[in-house]
Amino acid sequence: MFRGSNFVKNVNTMLPMRQKTxxxxxxxxxxxxxxxxxxxxxxxxxxxxxxxxxxxxxxxxxxxxxxxxxxxxxxxxxxxxxxxxxxxxxxxxxxxxxxxxxxxxxxxxxxxxxxxxxxxxxxxxxxxxxxxxxxxxxxxxxxxxxxxxxxxxxxxxxxxxxxxxxxxxxxxxxxxxxxxxxxxxxxxxxxxxxxxxxxxxxxxxxxxxxxxxxxxxxxxxxxxxxxxxxxxxxxxxxxxxxxxxxxxxxxxxxxxxxxxxxxxxxxxxxxxxxxxxxxxxxxxxxxxxxxxxxxxxxxxxxxxxxxxxxxxxxxxxxxxxxxxxxxxxxxxxxxxxxxxDEKQQLVTPRPSTPMPAIYDIRFTDVSFRYDGASKDALSHIDLIIPQGKTVALVGASGSGKTTLARLIARFWDTGRGVISIGGVNVKQIHPEELMKHISFVFQNTELFKTSIRDNILYGNPDAVPADIDRAIELAQCREIIDKLPAGLDTKIGTEGIYLSGGEQQRIALARAFLKDAPILLLDEATAFADPENEQEIQQALRRLMHGKTVVMIAHRLTSVTDADTIVVMEQGRIIEKGTHSQLFQKKGLYRRMWNEYQQSVQWDIRKTTKYA
Structure with missing residues (x-):
């Protein structure tokens, strides 16, 4: 009798609103x-x-x-x-x-x-x-x-x-x-x-x-x-x-x-x-x-x-x-x-004045709660990220690091408080304009089943071949592309052609180099890379981060020691702030996290047998 096909969890409560039509x-x-x-x-x-x-x-x-x-x-x-x-x-x-x-x-x-x-x-x-x-x-x-x-x-x-x-x-x-x-x-x-x-x-x-x-x-x-x-x-x-x-x-x-x-x-x-x-x-x-x-x-x-x-x-x-x-x-x-009919993103008219040339990011008493959640994911966040500086967010899983970073790009709008870029509330910036000024490199890289060239061009569709070549060199991608049968025109996912996680990450970095946005959000960018790819990615990241306002999230604490500021988060709140040396001397949460991380790196499995 039926010939049909959970989406959003509140879909059933929304449907009766339209029953009269x-x-x-x-x-x-x-x-x-x-x-x-x-x-x-x-x-x-x-x-x-x-x-x-x-x-x-x-x-x-x-x-x-x-x-x-x-x-x-x-x-x-x-x-x-x-x-x-x-x-x-x-x-x-x-x-x-x-x-x-x-x-x-x-x-x-x-x-x-x-x-x-x-x-x-x-x-x-x-x-x-x-x-x-x-x-x-x-x-x-x-x-x-x-x-x-x-x-x-x-x-x-x-x-x-x-x-x-x-x-x-x-x-x-x-x-x-x-x-x-x-x-x-x-x-x-x-x-x-x-x-x-x-x-x-x-x-x-x-x-x-x-x-x-x-x-x-x-x-x-x-x-x-x-x-x-x-x-x-x-x-x-x-x-x-x-x-x-x-x-x-x-x-x-x-x-x-x-x-x-x-x-x-x-x-x-x-x-x-x-x-x-x-x-x-x-x-x-x-x-x-x-x-x-x-x-x-x-x-x-x-x-x-x-x-x-x-x-x-x-x-x-x-x-x-x-x-x-x-x-x-x-x-x-x-x-x-x-x-x-879910709450759509508030789209404001394009600003009559140009975007400011200063790209510092400021959180002022920001709180945020996910739909249906019983408590805030972020609570009373006050944070300044100066232009051209790198701020690293560290903390246990679920502490609010990713939520904080994604609020900058308006993945969601804040429930309370203000997030501003260059003194302008992000809600007053047109979404297209905002996206032009932010680059993302996430741990789960999305590459489309099209050519390598097209995947890189998503960073800047108007780029000329010379710009693409420069982005490839900066992202350490040349050796990857040279070994592919059709080079840049090789289509991913066809005829058995696939890239490893680290190689995909470097293609994503090339995309970010091509976009060359002044604000960079990095979320576990080296999470799935093997040691060889990680070294290449780290070199590319250092080039990409130069002169940009960077917010990076990492569980590998060795990758954040050079950050200008390290922000330690716990249960949606900022617990500590400072450089690596400052936080290490405080002997607080960061010091404990660092010691535990070092122990996990040095830990190995040894099995005693009659031969050893």
Missing amino acids: STFNLLRSHIGKKGGLMPFSIVLSVLGNLIGMIPFVCVWLIIRLLFTQGASASGNEIVRYAWWAFGFSILFILLYFTSLMLSHLAAFRLERNLRYSAMQKAVHMPLGFFTKNSTGKMRKVIDDNAGIIHTFVAHQMPDLAGGITVFVTTLILMFVFDWRLGLACLIPLVIAFAQFYLMMGKNYAATMRQYMTSLEAMNAEAVEYVRGIPVVKVFQQTVYSFKRFYDSIMDYNKWVKEYSASMKKSMSVYTVAINGFAFLLVPLAIILIFIGGNWQQVSLNLIFYVLITPFFGQCIMKLMYVIDGYRQAGEAVKRIEAMT
């Missing part, structure tokens, strides 16, 4: 110019379904001729009815095909507009939105739900119009031929609609929402699982090791089983009723004949009902799926819009 209005707002095709599609569907009933009448007329006239029936008349049945069948196919073609054109445009609109809104989301929500989740919410909406518009909207037409027309014909047999047809019809109401009752919207949430969670986790298959194979893991994926499968499995079990009685009764017209018609026809009815007329009418009721039952079954599709489409539109 009908699904058709939501679809109309996105369909664009191709929306004019839908009325034509609906009209053709109505005409096609009406014409599609004529062959049944023609077959009945042939049977009536044979039944009433027997061997003396006119062969020419029978052939004429047969040709009519054939001709109207062909016309029905042509009209229905044209109707579907027009509805598909409108549906493709609607699907394209929904995806485009969602991605346009995603562009204006704060960067923190993308760290909180995986690409797998985003893809599933946008892609799968757009597909559900496409199916409804392309197939089910024409079927809705045609189905209602056939339902009303057939119901009228049933009473025109024999009102007594027509009344008999109402009995299974009433039973079917009663069961349909039970299945599609007031709880159905909540049920559909739960279904789609469960399916989206499983699909999103599946994407993340597939991306981690190399790790699965290397460490001989199974799906059970990926708890979130396994739990999402079990949750979906449990929900579907329970829902299916709750529906089996109603669905069984509905199916039997909708296909059980003959069980009432035949006994009633026999009774009518025995009480003195015209046996020929009653028999002919019965034959008509036997011919038309399967078509009628199929029409009602199709209407049930159309209503189900309508509910799914409405839910799908709301889910896409719920995602894109």
Whole structure:
């Protein structure tokens, strides 16, 4: 019955905000110019379904001729009815095909507009939105739900119009031929609609929402699982090791089983009723004949009902799926819009005065709490990072280092306090302008499956070849590129060409050199590098950091000893500040961290055997 696809955890609480807007209005707002095709599609569907009933009448007329006239029936008349049945069948196919073609054109445009609109809104989301929500989740919410909406518009909207037409027309014909047999047809019809109401009752919207949430969670986790298959194979893991994926499968499995079990009685009764017209018609026809009815007329009418009721039952079954599709489409539109209705990044008009030439960074009583969290991730942060100086953030995992650094680039907006660059509140700087002045080098380097050249050019799309070559030399990438089959034009991820973590990091550094932004954010830039690559990366980093305002995060304390200021964080607060020598002499948290780090570096495993 379902043909659909957890995203943001508050999606369910957001959805009721849009309940007052009908699904058709939501679809109309996105369909664009191709929306004019839908009325034509609906009209053709109505005409096609009406014409599609004529062959049944023609077959009945042939049977009536044979039944009433027997061997003396006119062969020419029978052939004429047969040709009519054939001709109207062909016309029905042509009209229905044209109707579907027009509805598909409108549906493709609607699907394209929904995806485009969602991605346009995603562009204006704060960067923190993308760290909180995986690409797998985003893809599933946008892609799968757009597909559900496409199916409804392309197939089910024409079927809705045609189905209602056939339902009303057939119901009228049933009473025109024999009102007594027509009344008999109402009995299974009433039973079917009663069961349909039970299945599609007031709880159905909540049920559909739960279904789609469960399916989206499983699909999103599946994407993340597939991306981690190399790790699965290397460490001989199974799906059970990926708890979130396994739990999402079990949750979906449990929900579907329970829902299916709750529906089996109603669905069984509905199916039997909708296909059980003959069980009432035949006994009633026999009774009518025995009480003195015209046996020929009653028999002919019965034959008509036997011919038309399967078509009628199929029409009602199709209407049930159309209503189900309508509910799914409405839910799908709301889910896409719920995602894109999350708090978007405040975009201020471009400043009338140029950006200041001073790139010092100042935190003034800054506090920040993640959505849904019970306590602040950062609390009352006061910090000055002078222009051209390097500030290192150290502390245990979860102390707020990464959050502090990312607030500079407006991954999120602060809940309290002000972050300023050159005396200008970052909220007053247009996001595009802000991004021009900040470079990032993270521990998880993102390289796209395109050429090395294109990956480097993301730093500055307008760079000339000489600038690219200089960035490559500064980032210590020349030896990497020289060993690739097509040099800079080698595409990553094709024909077995992949780069190690350290090599990817050096390509990311080349990108940062090409951008040459005055502010540099480094988050565990050497975390995944082997010793050889780490040395190359450290040399490149020293060149990249020269003359820039740098905020660096590192767990390897040896990499921060040369920083102008080391900021020690614990539970979202700044505990200590100073140079390496100053903090070492204080014998505080930094001194303890340094001693523990040195012990971990010197620690090794020794195994005593009879040979040693």
